[in-house]
Amino acid sequence: MDKSSNGARMTRSAPTCEVALPRPVYQTFTYILPEEIHRRARPGMRLRVPFGKREAIGCIDTVSEGEPSGRVRSALELLDPEPILSPELLDICRWVARYYVAPLGLVFRAALPPGLLAESADESDGGGLVRKVLRLSQHLPTLEERERVFGRAIRQREAFEALEELGGASTLVELEGQGFSRSVLGGLVKRGVADLSEERVERDPFRGLEPSAEPRHQPTPEQAHVIEHLTGMLGESAPGSALLRGVTGSGKTLVYVRLIERALESGRGAILLVPEISLTPQTVQRFRAAFGDAVAVLHSGLSAGERLDAWQSLRDGRKRIAIGARSAVFAPIHDLGVIILDEEHEGSYKQSETPRYHARAVAAVRCQREAALCLLGSATPSLESWSNAQSGRYTLLELPKRVTDHPLPHVQLVDIRGGESPRSNGGSGTRAPGGPALSGPLREAIEGRLEKGEQCIVLLNRRGFATFVQCENCGKVWSCEHCNVSLTYHRRQQTIICHHCGFRERPPVHCDECETRISYSGIGTEQVEQRLGDAFPAARIARMDLDTTATKWSHFRILERMRQREVDILLGTQMIAKGLDFPEVTLVGVINADVGLNLPDFRASERTFQLLSQVAGRAGRGAEPGEVIVQTSRPGHFALRAAVEHDYMGFAGRELDDRLEPGYPPHRRLANVVVSGRSETRVTDLAGLLADWTRGLIRSRSLDGVDVVGPAPCPIDRLRGRWRWHFLLKSDGPRRLGSVLRYLAVHHGQPSGDLRIEIDRDPESLL
Ligand code: ADP
Numbered sequence: 001m002d003k004s005s006n007g008a009r010m011t012r013s014a015p016t017c018e019v020a021l022p023r024p025v026y027q028t029f030t031y032i033l034p035e036e037i038h039r040r041a042r043p044g045m046r047l048r049v050p051f052g053k054r055e056a057i058g059c060i061d062t063v064s065e066g067e068p069s070g071r072v073r074s075a076l077e078l079l080d081p082e083p084i085l086s087p088e089l090l091d092i093c094r095w096v097a098r099y100y101v102a103p104l105g106l107v108f109r110a111a112l113p114p115g116l117l118a119e120s121a122d123e124s125d126g127g128g129l130v131r132k133v134l135r136l137s138q139h140l141p142t143l144e145e146r147e148r149v150f151g152r153a154i155r156q157r158e159a160f161e162a163l164e165e166l167g168g169a170s171t172l173v174e175l176e177g178q179g180f181s182r183s184v185l186g187g188l189v190k191r192g193v194a195d196l197s198e199e200r201v202e203r204d205p206f207r208g209l210e211p212s213a214e215p216r217h218q219p220t221p222e223q224a225h226v227i228e229h230l231t232g233m234l235g236e237s238a239p240g241s242a243l244l245r246g247v248t249g250s251g252k253t254l255v256y257v258r259l260i261e262r263a264l265e266s267g268r269g270a271i272l273l274v275p276e277i278s279l280t281p282q283t284v285q286r287f288r289a290a291f292g293d294a295v296a297v298l299h300s301g302l303s304a305g306e307r308l309d310a311w312q313s314l315r316d317g318r319k320r321i322a323i324g325a326r327s328a329v330f331a332p333i334h335d336l337g338v339i340i341l342d343e344e345h346e347g348s349y350k351q352s353e354t355p356r357y358h359a360r361a362v363a364a365v366r367c368q369r370e371a372a373l374c375l376l377g378s379a380t381p382s383l384e385s386w387s388n389a390q391s392g393r394y395t396l397l398e399l400p401k402r403v404t405d406h407p408l409p410h411v412q413l414v415d416i417r418g419g420e421s422p423r424s425n426g427g428s429g430t431r432a433p434g435g436p437a438l439s440g441p442l443r444e445a446i447e448g449r450l451e452k453g454e455q456c457i458v459l460l461n462r463r464g465f466a467t468f469v470q471c472e473n474c475g476k477v478w479s480c481e482h483c484n485v486s487l488t489y490h491r492r493q494q495t496i497i498c499h500h501c502g503f504r505e506r507p508p509v510h511c512d513e514c515e516t517r518i519s520y521s522g523i524g525t526e527q528v529e530q531r532l533g534d535a536f537p538a539a540r541i542a543r544m545d546l547d548t549t550a551t552k553w554s555h556f557r558i559l560e561r562m563r564q565r566e567v568d569i570l571l572g573t574q575m576i577a578k579g580l581d582f583p584e585v586t587l588v589g590v591i592n593a594d595v596g597l598n599l600p601d602f603r604a605s606e607r608t609f610q611l612l613s614q615v616a617g618r619a620g621r622g623a624e625p626g627e628v629i630v631q632t633s634r635p636g637h638f639a640l641r642a643a644v645e646h647d648y649m650g651f652a653g654r655e656l657d658d659r660l661e662p663g664y665p666p667h668r669r670l671a672n673v674v675v676s677g678r679s680e681t682r683v684t685d686l687a688g689l690l691a692d693w694t695r696g697l698i699r700s701r702s703l704d705g706v707d708v709v710g711p712a713p714c715p716i717d718r719l720r721g722r723w724r725w726h727f728l729l730k731s732d733g734p735r736r737l738g739s740v741l742r743y744l745a746v747h748h749g750q751p752s753g754d755l756r757i758e759i760d761r762d763p764e765s766l767l
Pocket residue numbers: 217218219220223246247248249250251252253254403404581
């Protein structure tokens with residue numbers, strides 16, 4: 001018995017509750033409920049409790065009259081007059097915790113707006129912080145004047161241009177993150193080209209925007225048929241799931257809008273999930289045009305206070321439609337009619353940290369429990385959804401043609417193997433092995449578009465200037481100190497950077513081992529931008545990748561410039577492939593389709609096919625037909641051939657066959673168990689031990705049908721200073737796999753020291 005610390009005591013038949021704390025532990029914690037708390041306490045309310053020597057805020061899972069056993073302390077304060085999690089949401093959170101083998105408190109935290117389950121008070125941000133913002137002045141030096149203004153202050157000029165690229169304003173923190181020092185940034189203010197100010201919360205551009213005056217189209221007969229079918233499902237007592245496979249430009253958005261209208265008419269609410277909200281301003285705008293104030297946009301770009309407002313407006317029923325990325329699947333909507341996942345195949349629907357839930361799976365389960373309809377839309381459905389549609393578990397609906405009746409764009413593969421000899425680049429020694437950045441056909445095609453005043457999109461799914469920094473003589477490759485990956489050269493910032501942990505250093509001048517000169521190879525978007533600029537000096541080029549979209553609304557600004565036709569060539573990573581609808585884009589160029597194809601991951605072909613189909617779908621959406629040019633050194637690869645033919649079914653058939661023998665999804669269920677830590681031997685030992693233990697468990701508990709593969713080093717076997725080994729579990733069905741994972745978590749979930757175990761059920765990637 002403990003009498004020492006705050007309120008700890010043993011009591012007979014005192015009411016208690018189980019509290020889930022937002023911590024990486026699998027159990028809930030028992031607390032005694034003092035009389036005045038007990039009277040009001042219900043599951044789903046937040047509770048302040050003592051925890052160790054500190055306090056914590058958790059969420060009540062269950063309340064019981066039972067007798068506490070052992071040392072139990074008293075809860076301190078009830079924080080909510082009403083549960084913040086409804087019984088339905090509690091229920092779905094418990095399902096997520098159980099299925100993904102994740103701590104319930106972390107699931108609650110993921111389901112709630114940020115700050116509500118903060119570990120400590122200072123983590124929550126009441127309504128936006130004050131930020132120091134650097135903003136370009138009204139009168140900017142022209143290109144010629146820049147020489148004079150900046151003179152030899154090269155870094156200041158670079159900072160100036162970085163700021164320009166970021167849309168003219170950025171926070172100091174973010175610019176510093178790009179490698180510019182305070183004194184360099186201060187120099188811009190001294191020269192009078194920029195001003196420093198303190199700003200509270202940045203404006204949400206969605207809010208200020210007049211909903212664009214979209215004409216209210218009449219559905220085509222194909223759309224009308226799909227809408228009718230879905231409306232029928234909406235009225236059923238167990239609507240189930242439907243997959244809408246509609247080619248790019250087939251008008252899926254209008255189907256979503258009409259379906260939500262039907263739900264609202266019958267008094268029910270709706271959730272629309274999009275892969276990444278800042279990349280899909282057009283989709284959001286269409287919904288705002290259709291539904292105005294009934295829409296709440298849940299957006300990570302909002303401050304914590306703004307998000308809380310949006311969330312509360314849904315919970316109160318003032319708004320009935322939630323739009324957001326994956327976490328919006330937990331939006332507090334009563335009487336839910338439908339959840340729609342646009343681009344359902346997107347990997348970003350899977351959370352890459354605990355709880356590692358997939359919004360598609362959560363949506364399906366939530367809909368089932370709340371008798372709502374789950375609609376998945378895509379031009380290139382995931383193989384999981386496709387096989388569910390094939391087997392009849394999902395209703396399959398199709399929109400095989402574009403609304404405009406134009407054909408899908410013509411796609412041409414250009415073989416870049418040993419094409420042109422590597423071109424030297426302004427004396428910097430940069431070259432592009434594996435082919436030129438711009439092949440003859442692509443260059444001519446862009447030229448033709450520029451002459452006609454049409455827009456182009458150019459994709460390369462790799463940022464930076466060059467992805468390999470290597471000694472020409474001894475072959476040494478510069479790699480990260482903390483990760484087993486090579487460093488990428490970023491020319492503007494004059495650094496080499498690890499894209500996994502952010503480690504950065506100055507690029508080498510010559511090899512420190514054999515003093516030979518350095519070569520840079522493997523082209524990235526920064527270099528493509530330069531090549532395009534060299535080839536088409538008059539063209540207005542905008543680059544959109546992680547480096548140019550560091551600030552909150554920078555995506556939005558770049559896309560807005562594109563829409564206003566202030567940009568001729570939009571260049572970028574996969575960010576530019578999604579849901580954009582620019583009718584003047586008639587050409588899409590892919591610099592190198594092999595980038596994703598060569599990844600050591602079982603979804604490499606699927607991802608490549610999807611990306612190519614998506615980006616190709618940006619071309620020819622208006623009156624003029626579209627053309628797509630894909631550069632590759634693997635022109636015979638079936639995923640590329642299928643993309644050329646717009647042959648989804650052909651691709652899916654072949655890929656499903658290929659996955660049969662190794663037992664990859666959707667044929668079998670997968671879980672990836674990753675062991676990591678700072679000592680390589682301890683990681684290897686523990687991975688071996690756990691894999692053996694799991695095999696033994698499967699035998700002794702007769703959990704047949706679950707196989708253990710491995711252990712082996714992860715494809716990236718060192719990340720942020722931690723060694724990583726993994727083993728895979730493959731299972732014929734979900735149930736037994738779940739049992740094995742839960743045993744594993746309970747018995748070995750918290751290893752000692754700095755060792756860690758991560759369980760990733762239904763992984764999107766095995767890297
Ligand atoms: P998807 O999402 O399937 O790629 P969108 O929903 O973006 O396609 O629609 C493609 C284009 O067709 C948009 O510009 C949209 O405004 C237009 N559109 C959709 N439905 C109709 C219709 N019934 N009549 C005329 N235009 C339509």
